[in-house]
Amino acid sequence: MHTTRMIKALGALSFLLGAQLSAQGPGGILPTPQDTPNRQGTRGANFLHIGIGARGGAMAGSVGSTIAGPTAWYWNPAGAATSEGFDLTAGRQNLYGDLGLGQTYAAASIPLIGGVVGLSLNTLNSGNMLRTTEQNPFGERLGGSSFSWTSTALSIGYAKRITDRLSVGFQGKYITEGITDVSTSWVAFDVGTQFNTGLYGLVLGGAIQNVGGQSRADGALLTRFIQTGDGTQIRENRRVAFYTAQTEIPVEFRLSVGSDLLGTSNSLFGGAGGKHLLNAEVSISDATDYSTQYGLGVEYGFRNTVFLRGGKRFYNDDRWVGGSAATYGMAGGFGLRVPLKGRALKFDYSFQNAGALQNIQIFSLEVTR
Template sequence: MKRHLFVLLIVSQALWAQFDNVGTSVANFLKIGVGARGSGMGGAFSAQVDDASSMYWNPAGLGQISQPEIQINSTDWIFDVKHQFFSAAVPTSAFGVLGVSVSYLSMGDMLETTHYDPDGTGRKISASDLAIGLGMGKKISDRFSFGLHAKYIKETISFSSGSAIAVDIGTQYRTSFQGLIIGMSLSNFGSKMRLFGTDQLIDVDIDEDLDANPDAQGRLDTKDWPLPLVFRYGLSVSPIGENSLIKTDLVTGIINFEYIDPRDYNPFFVLGGEFEIINLIIVRSGVRYTYYKYDDSLDESHSFDALTKELGYVPRFSWGIGLNSKNFPFIPYALTVDYSSSNMGVLGFVSRVSLTLGI
């Protein structure tokens, strides 16, 4: 098993060497955390994840699912943007656990503005993002799990759209020390995307010195942009529980640590925890330390020099709560309802609601 982990680490570092952490990327909706469970812990979830949302956090977590499962996630993102994520997973005897996922982000209608009409053309346009994926997770042994998630991605704005394909790959290794789990994942490794459509068509005067020549139709040249490649390295430990260091059958406690390295932003780290009380109520909390160059507590009354003051790593807190049906025998299915709220600084708070159903 150590060899498997070592090989994955070397391969992931080699892939990372292809990119500089300086540019922009496309399809950034792929970085929006899904599910109230993982988001309630700030996103520290790649080592612990063991439900259908694994196809986002770490597809190796699919291998831990023992019964068919459906999960529906809804996020009230910033600026009235809505994000939904649907996932389903089914265990099989030959291929491990197979899954399907659908991620959809909608922005509603907005007024169109152009270079020639900066105040608006009077026409409304819409924008949306879509990703459809197929996943597979399998236990290689009682300690080591491997997972893969392939997806088709499409972005649309007005009459222009672009598409790409990508894969997510991950591993989980369960040790014998206090429930320690080591998780690693690589997300959104795939092709580049270019927007293409009738919005790029323009009328061009080939020779402005000639008065009688008609305009010709030209096309604006758009560029290819990479997907937001993300590495996750996570640790999960269970210090409280029936078979843990602090022995009790009333509370199960899990602590997670995660180092996240996006290709288009500074690396950051997250500390989160989940505590299940009497197999009924689940409380979660997390803190994300993200690097900020600007003090978002300052306003326009401050000087430009103060506004651009570097702060370093700033904490952003998340919390969540969940209820499950373990103590309700009259409910024939394994049902869990989760809610989370995440602090986005000057952008306010983001709320998520999740429903997980085990059949």
């Protein structure tokens, strides 16, 4: 079962890479006028690009200006400044259909030091894969040896409302990824802001994320002991390590504009205190390892209890190969908010189309005021 899953995952990824290379001219290394060079696949910790939270997933990542609560520590730290009590969120993300990749996250926000302090954990796991060798390319069946790839980001942050319209936030991250006995680690930081213009419910959001240095892989599996001597007598056993290149993490910039179209006193169409809420947001994101992406998200709420959401992400690359460019990057989902002894329990779900890599499903649970 693990072998079949591994073959499916490798097959899908090979298909995407092959299509990308074939579009780049003879030998797969020369760009054509229609396909300019890019930096895809040149950074470590790429899991940082996978958004967390079902609300953000359902709106195709277009939440940077309207995000609030603990999930804001991923999208825009400034959004966490609105927490008025202890807020907690957790979620599970099933990545790419039945390929067995899973992502788990948890975050908490606590009002402290005149603002809000937050902790978050974001981890991705490949699931067990059979260890292979040149002699056993489909796994060492008799030994049953397996391994898994794990990527983790642990963060601590602080957010504060500077005025009734302006919020800022920042956080530090410790990021690590790899397999048992071989891993790469980085230290990075994020900074973000949200500004409510007071005009027709317009809110501006911006964040710079994953700003850090370089690092190289290290671990026991990269270490060997060699014997030195003159051919007749061993003089010593010397410990050596394989050389590994320095790797950077993907610095990312997010800019978004959101609007309360309906439901508040500042809404474009008014309706403060009504049964219906309607939010819309457009976003632009750019990173050191992908083309500029655009997104659009819409959220409808009824009595602040039931929510329907939808969105579309425009990736501006060839990752949709094997499906339809019109549907690739489309997302949708719903949410339910239940009052609970002065607090609220929120459950959210989202589904995203990932083309040849099937889909991403996210389940989120949040306890807030």
